[in-house]
Amino acid sequence: MTAIFPKIEPRHLTRRAIVYIRQSTPRQVQNNQESTRRQYQLAERACQMGWAAPQVEVIDEDLGQSGASSHLRTGFQRLVAAIGLGEVGIILVTEVSRLSRRNSDWHRVIELCAVFRTLIADEDGVYCPQDPNDRLLLGVKGTLFAAELHILHARMRGNLLNKARRGELALRLPVGYRRLGDGTVVLDPDDEVRAVLIRIFERFALLRNGRAVQRYLADHGLKMPRLIQQGAEAGRIVWVRPTYQMIQQVLTSPVYAGVFVYGRRKQEISPGDPPVVTTRRCPVDEWDIVIPGVYPAYLSYDQYLLNRRSLQDNLYNFAAKRHGAPREGRALLQGLVICGRCGRRMSVSHGSDRLRYECRRAQIDYGAPLCQAFPISHLDRAAGEAFLEAVKPAALATTLEALAVLEHERQALDRQWQLRLERARYDVQRAQRQYDAIEPENRLVARTLETRWNAALETLEQLEQDYAVIRRTELLPLDGAEQQAVRHLAGDLPGLWHAGTTTAVDRKRLLRLVMSEVVVSVDPQHRRAEVVIVWSGGATSRHEVHCPPVGWHACTEPEVLARLRVLAEKYPDHQIAMWLNTEGFRTRTGKFWTYARVHSMRKQHGIPTLCPLQTQGAVQRADGLMPARTAAQRLGVSPSLLHVWVRHGVLDFDQHQTASRVWVRLNEDDLARLDGTSPIGYRLPRFAQVMADEHLSRDALWAKVRDRDYQAFRVPHGQVWEWHLRRLPGPAV
Numbered sequence: 001m002t003a004i005f006p007k008i009e010p011r012h013l014t015r016r017a018i019v020y021i022r023q024s025t026p027r028q029v030q031n032n033q034e035s036t037r038r039q040y041q042l043a044e045r046a047c048q049m050g051w052a053a054p055q056v057e058v059i060d061e062d063l064g065q066s067g068a069s070s071h072l073r074t075g076f077q078r079l080v081a082a083i084g085l086g087e088v089g090i091i092l093v094t095e096v097s098r099l100s101r102r103n104s105d106w107h108r109v110i111e112l113c114a115v116f117r118t119l120i121a122d123e124d125g126v127y128c129p130q131d132p133n134d135r136l137l138l139g140v141k142g143t144l145f146a147a148e149l150h151i152l153h154a155r156m157r158g159n160l161l162n163k164a165r166r167g168e169l170a171l172r173l174p175v176g177y178r179r180l181g182d183g184t185v186v187l188d189p190d191d192e193v194r195a196v197l198i199r200i201f202e203r204f205a206l207l208r209n210g211r212a213v214q215r216y217l218a219d220h221g222l223k224m225p226r227l228i229q230q231g232a233e234a235g236r237i238v239w240v241r242p243t244y245q246m247i248q249q250v251l252t253s254p255v256y257a258g259v260f261v262y263g264r265r266k267q268e269i270s271p272g273d274p275p276v277v278t279t280r281r282c283p284v285d286e287w288d289i290v291i292p293g294v295y296p297a298y299l300s301y302d303q304y305l306l307n308r309r310s311l312q313d314n315l316y317n318f319a320a321k322r323h324g325a326p327r328e329g330r331a332l333l334q335g336l337v338i339c340g341r342c343g344r345r346m347s348v349s350h351g352s353d354r355l356r357y358e359c360r361r362a363q364i365d366y367g368a369p370l371c372q373a374f375p376i377s378h379l380d381r382a383a384g385e386a387f388l389e390a391v392k393p394a395a396l397a398t399t400l401e402a403l404a405v406l407e408h409e410r411q412a413l414d415r416q417w418q419l420r421l422e423r424a425r426y427d428v429q430r431a432q433r434q435y436d437a438i439e440p441e442n443r444l445v446a447r448t449l450e451t452r453w454n455a456a457l458e459t460l461e462q463l464e465q466d467y468a469v470i471r472r473t474e475l476l477p478l479d480g481a482e483q484q485a486v487r488h489l490a491g492d493l494p495g496l497w498h499a500g501t502t503t504a505v506d507r508k509r510l511l512r513l514v515m516s517e518v519v520v521s522v523d524p525q526h527r528r529a530e531v532v533i534v535w536s537g538g539a540t541s542r543h544e545v546h547c548p549p550v551g552w553h554a555c556t557e558p559e560v561l562a563r564l565r566v567l568a569e570k571y572p573d574h575q576i577a578m579w580l581n582t583e584g585f586r587t588r589t590g591k592f593w594t595y596a597r598v599h600s601m602r603k604q605h606g607i608p609t610l611c612p613l614q615t616q617g618a619v620q621r622a623d624g625l626m627p628a629r630t631a632a633q634r635l636g637v638s639p640s641l642l643h644v645w646v647r648h649g650v651l652d653f654d655q656h657q658t659a660s661r662v663w664v665r666l667n668e669d670d671l672a673r674l675d676g677t678s679p680i681g682y683r684l685p686r687f688a689q690v691m692a693d694e695h696l697s698r699d700a701l702w703a704k705v706r707d708r709d710y711q712a713f714r715v716p717h718g719q720v721w722e723w724h725l726r727r728l729p730g731p732a733v
Contacts, residue, residue: 208509374520424456625664
């Protein structure tokens, strides 16, 4: 044997012979099985060279791994470790490129084999790395194989790029598209798939926020299609709950705009051992190949670019001058305000009821003083007024657009439900056909198909119940009254802007439709700000916003004080509080008016009242009421009896609170009605007679007196007095 292979020495035969097997890709392993078989046959060749069968070891862990790197090749790493331990007499490969196509790895193997006297054998012969000629030959072969790998990569890369430049490269398609047998790309034939994708683009064009689109789909019970790309079920559509990542992939994929793009991601190699390869997404302007009109489109390319800009603006990265997504919060211009001094984006202060727009970047980064700040309430109010003034000519168009949008929303939702029901009915029919087609004797399969049929029926029944509920609540068409209400709201944009049902997020979205930036320059000495609004079309407008003087928040508004002066001429303080609350006036701090607050405000501003609640003498108020004691003196009765009459409703009265002074109304008619001088009282029925006629108790009849159903007259009858009642006419209907 040594005569045939003179480089094999006895010391080599005492160590192991390792057969190293590798193929570059899993596809080669599956399709090129003859190459794999040839590599396994090297074990027989090792036995022919003189190694016993137990000494021959086959390392095939690296099947499907490229030889361009040793990072993921555990079999190669185990081989190198065995060589370094002096356990390997010979390495057998079909060609030395199986070991490595990377120069550094290949020369490292040669050096180790030379140190530990390990032979390398391929189909051309046996090489001893200690021999300078063999080492030279192995080095040249390694260099040639590395160059061959580079040439193959360059050739394949060139062919791929050439095909991509024509737009004919078959890339993986997102859900909503199908590739036919001839390579033609068409829209998915499933109506429900297309309807959901169109709905996503429509809602994003309106909401400008991916999270908002996700919440919309979840609120209406809409699911998203997912295309299985690999495996036995490749090409099948499954329906899943929408996630934000799925929404973002749909919004950022250029395929939906009909554009073929190659080079959206690039690989960057970071130095290290082994080097780290990371994949980075490239901006739109750095894409390598962009060919419009290759695929059928769901939206235009301009709209696609606008959607991407909206997604970028929604990121909270003010250093990149992004607006940020509209979120809850009182600051309507958050993300839009630019500092007029340094050009940085201004943020919103937190932790206080009186928020401000602040330019704090220099303070945060360098410890410099605060650049400038301005209260949000005055700036937001000015921006809102400018917005309403700008959109005033569009009131009629807004009315028509609002009706059209609402009707389109209703029809789109109804269409989605109809498609879901149609799919569920098809699943039921399909399960029934499968159950009917099975032989009755095959009970094991029949039970499974029956269970599947029952599950499909339950799903259909649940969907029909949900659809019935939706039709009664959300899918009803607008009636005449509702259409008129929509016209009124759309025509009254200020009323819609200030409505309590309009959220801060809604107002922010409206502002961002027409405003791109708001540049603010603050003059702290005069407590004012110069504001430049940059509108979406590029036009600008200048405004001046004034901040009220210090302490304004503790001062009552002049219109409230004027109204209080008017009311003080006719009403007491507790009734003034009731009128102010009814008319919508509040204190400066937003609280309701009370007797104490009205009294304190009158005292503070020196406003007299013509209806005092506390007097020392018999004083008649401006509203005609007098103290109960004065009224009792005029009627010649005791004050306690007069209080009884007041409780029964015989006299109109006013009382601030329980146990406070009682004021009663006693005019000439009331005086005649209660002192017995009125001739009307003698002709009226007595109290007891009315009780009998109405079948009422005494307390119930006095309750009707208090409710102004009856008016009481006091009539003398001998030595006593009696009550006679007159029925009062009810309110006109």
